[in-house]
Amino acid sequence: MTELLKKHIRQYIDISDEKLERYCNAFTLQEVKKKEFLLRAGTICNYEGFVTNGCFKVFHTDRNADEQILYFGIETWWISDIDSLVNSIPSKLNIQALEDSEILILQKSDKERLCVEIPEIEKLMRLKMQMSIISLQRRVIDNLSKSSEERYLEFLQKYPETAQRLTNIQIAAYLGVTPGSLSRVRRNIVGKD
Incomplete structure (x- = not known):
């Protein structure tokens, strides 16, 4: 399962085989059955996950018990609650499998240690964080400025396999x-067709 992770990482950074192996060895594979929760609101998220197979939804439940989905995590996507992870506070998010899934889990303590020991990993994490912020910023702007039809068509165009x-x-x-x-x-x- 780490081969997919290695291939993904090499798209973003140059890293030696030895360092990459050391980094990937820190992950543990977890199987998550359909409808099972990887994270529940109210608990502290102390890991990041790299999806190797399956599909997850990352969502918040509002006071009316309606789900507000932030994003879907499919193969090669990273999932976590960054606010909970960084600030060690109870999560406001849930992460639930929509299919039988497999995910590689990296504990926060291992990530922090490896970012110090392997500078290339620090660069990878910085790049991934920047990409996440850009994606979130674009999503907020789209939600404020585009019609529901435009957002739906853009979703289908951007994520056809996920849809x-x-x-x-x-x-x-x-x-x-x-x-x-x-x-x-x-x-x-x-x-209109």
Whole structure:
């Protein structure tokens, strides 16, 4: 399973085989069954995960018990609650498997130690964090400035394989619309063809 992780890392940084092996050996493989939680709100997240197989949703449940999905984690995606991880505070997020999944887990203490011991890993983490912030910034701007139809079409274009693995309810929760609104958007799109 670490071969996928190694290939992924080499896309971002130059690193020796020895250092890469040392870094990857710090991960542990965890199998997560469909509907099982990797993280529940209220607990402290002390790890980052690299998805090797399957699909997860990272979400918040509001006071009306409605899910607000921040993102989906599929193969080669990193998942965690960064706020909880960095600040050692109880998570406001849940991470749940949408399929039987496998994930490589890196504990916070191991990550911190390896970032000191292997400077290339510090660079990798910085690059990944920057990419996450850019993605979040773009998502916020899109949610503030684009219609639900535009957001839906962009989601389908950007993540076609992911969209096929999700229910309409999950896509609606990601887009911040009701399932009924998403159905209307889909009917409007079909009517334009």
